[in-house]
Amino acid sequence: MIAVGLCRAEEAGEFDHVQTGPLALLWQPDGTDTDRLDRCLAAQEQLGAFLPFSPRQAPKLAAACDWIRPRIAALSAALDDLAGQGEMLVTLQPDTTGSGPPSSSGRDWLRERTLQHARLRAMQDCLRDLLPGAHLLPTSPGAPVEATVLLPPDLMHSHARTLHAACPEGVDCRVSGPWPAFGYAAALTARLTEPT
Amino acid sequence: MTAPDPTQDWPSPLAEISRLKIDPERVEQDMARLVLGLMEFLRKLMELQAVRRMDAGSLTPEEEERLGLTLMRAEEALHRLAAQFGLQPGDLSLDLGPLGRSV
Amino acid sequence: MPDPQLLSPRHALSGSDRTLVDLVDRVLDRGCVIEGELWLTVAGIDLVYLGLKAVLTTPDRLLRGEA
Incomplete structure (x- = not known):
């Protein structure tokens, strides 16, 4: 058992x-x-x-x-x-599905990747501002940013809406909950x- | 780090150990996943470090071009190889346990 | 009614991965010892235990003796 x-x-x-x-x-x-x-x-x-x-x-x-x-x-x-209460999980990562035609030069490719990572960092700052109590799981530039925050389930819907509204193009934002x-x-x- | 004893009753919160399964019915695919997974691991490491150098502005335009082109082709090559074994890019993330997934 | 902006846990379960490489990149910033472990399971039998222990750093830090 x-x-x-x-x-x-x-x-x-x-x-x-x-x-x-x-x-x-x-x-x-x-x-x-x-x-x-x-x-x-x-x-x-x-x-x-x-x-x-x-x-x-x-x-x-x-x-x-x-x-x-x-x-x-x-x-x-x-x-x-x-x-x-339950846990709300926020996952942010670069959205590669909507990326344009393949880069013609190595420089363009590398710049595109660098931009992706910068957008992700910006969204991470937004998350911190909105939910100061959120626990950001260890991550790094380019990796999905994950954060958990303990909340009453009712509040999760409005926070999810706010996060989606603040999410820039090129970043994929997934919010899920209430988790154990x-x-x-x-x-x-x-x-x-x-x-x- | 906790000793690798999968039978212990009460492991520490970080002591889970993942398994990479090599199945007799699909040896080629499973072995490919192991090798290509390690390659993908190193490739991502290089890409992320290149981005960090870009951010720091420590690369010349020629270095940016060479580095970008090489990493771009490495990614294409790896994905092509994976496809030959019926693997998606997502299949190449090896889960190494304590540092891997959290839930 | 399901909220398209808040996935239920059951719906999200096919969700995202967090992998070793992400963490390694983070620690690369300082240079650090990392450990990972993995069982290689062959035909349903735990056959090989891989304990990975590595000191990782980047060339610039190595040259400055900060590793």
């Missing part, structure tokens, strides 16, 4: 779970990463507060129980933080797992 995440005991309801104090640890039979991701999405959709484990590295049930027991207070506080709080959870579990 593999653990998929945590919620408040009183909300666990129909999900397979074991209770640990005020928390419920959701689990499912061994399956693929995709099965676990699916279960995380369902939990995010149906529960008031859900702290997911990464589907690709979810712990076995027994190990997860041992890990949770000494950390119940911190994990309960995290669920309070997460109540009514994978980014928040990864940072939290790393912090709580550090040797003291």
Whole structure:
């Protein structure tokens, strides 16, 4: 049995779970990463507060129980933080589909690539201004820029509209959500797992 | 970095390890993906570094032309090779685990 | 009604990749040790573990002794 995440005991309801104090640890039979991701999405959709484990590295049930027991207070506080919220994911990358005819010279080609990267940087600045609380994932010029931000799902629609409106030509902007709080959870579990 | 033990019960948040699968039914394609993936990795690295040099203004016009032309042809060549093995450019990103995808 | 500007997670799942090369380029700015790992799985069997460890830097930094 593999653990998929945590919620408040009183909300666990129909999900397979074991209770640990005020928390419920959701689990499912061994399956693929995709099965676990699916279960995380369902939990995010149906529960008031859900702290997911990464589907690709979810712990076995027994190990997860041992890990949770000494950390119940911190994990309960995290669920309070997460109540009514999900993660919005913003991905920005150069839009190469709309690029014109192939460059005739090497210089033109290199300049076009340089421009692409500059546009992306500009959009990244715009993202920072709009959502100061966003966590920008490590990236580099030319790579997709990804940012996660914890928000109530209702707000995501208006932020998505604003981002799309601000997006310059030549940049592909994808906004998705509400995701389970994978980014928040990864940072939290790393912090709580550090040797003291 | 965590020891490569895929059976551990509670890996650290960064300890996931990816798999590149070489399947007996499609050996050629899988091997091509491995080799071309490494080539694409190096090509992208060169392109990104060239862009950085452009931004810094440290290249002469001749260097810009030579560098751009070489990188452009390298990209075309790599995509052509990939197509011969039935691979899309997107198939060439090797996922090396801790530094790769986040979700 | 679906919002075309906000993809639902299930819809977005075929989405974008973030790959090693992006991170390597970022660290190239300073010159840094990176590590990556990968299992080569042959016919369904984990056969070779590749641990990659490299010190990467660019020529200008190498010459200035900043690597």
